[in-house]
Amino acid sequence: MKALQLLVLAMAGLASVGEPQAVRAQATAAPSSAPAAVVVPHDGNLAGVPAGIKSLIANFDSTRDAFLAKQELLQAALGTATTTAERAAIREQLQANRTAFLAQLKLFRGQLKDNLAALKLKLNHAEFLRIIDAAQSAAAEGGPDHHRGH
Secondary structure, eight states, X not given: OHHHHXXXXXXXXXXXXXXXXXXSOGGGSOOOSSOOOOOXXXXXXXXXXXXXXXXXXXXXXXXXXXXXXXXXXXXXXXXXXXXXXXXXXXXXXXHHHHHHHHHHHHHHHHHHHHHHXXXXXXXXXXXXXXXXXXXXXXXXXXXXXXXXXX
16 A cells, blocks of 8 residues: 555656646746736716816727727627628628727827826825825725725
8 A cells, every 4th residue: 555655646746747837826927017907987977087088088988889889790790691701801800890999999098198197297295185085085985895804
């Protein structure tokens, strides 16, 4: 029985040495440098948002809605396509639509970054403290409570 245990341990040791890196657990891998994007719904209420940023958000919303509508139409057409040539053409249209949207998204992010940088320069210390106080009171009134272990 002891020989069997030694054989199993030896096989496990050899297997762990010879396994490819892709198979190993990812718990030890370094975290990605970019955090996941979080989309916060704004339900149309943009009170207190500066006009330049408000127009960017409205423009992005309409661009996003147009992109999604076109993608849905193309997906429906892809489902009813009968030939491989039709399906290939629709897939190309889907990819072109996605590429165009991603290009617009990149422009939007650049504009938003510029507007936020300009806004940051205008923000004084008193205004910053007011915003922090407002955020803390909003959290105390029923905001997310994930830092307290609930």
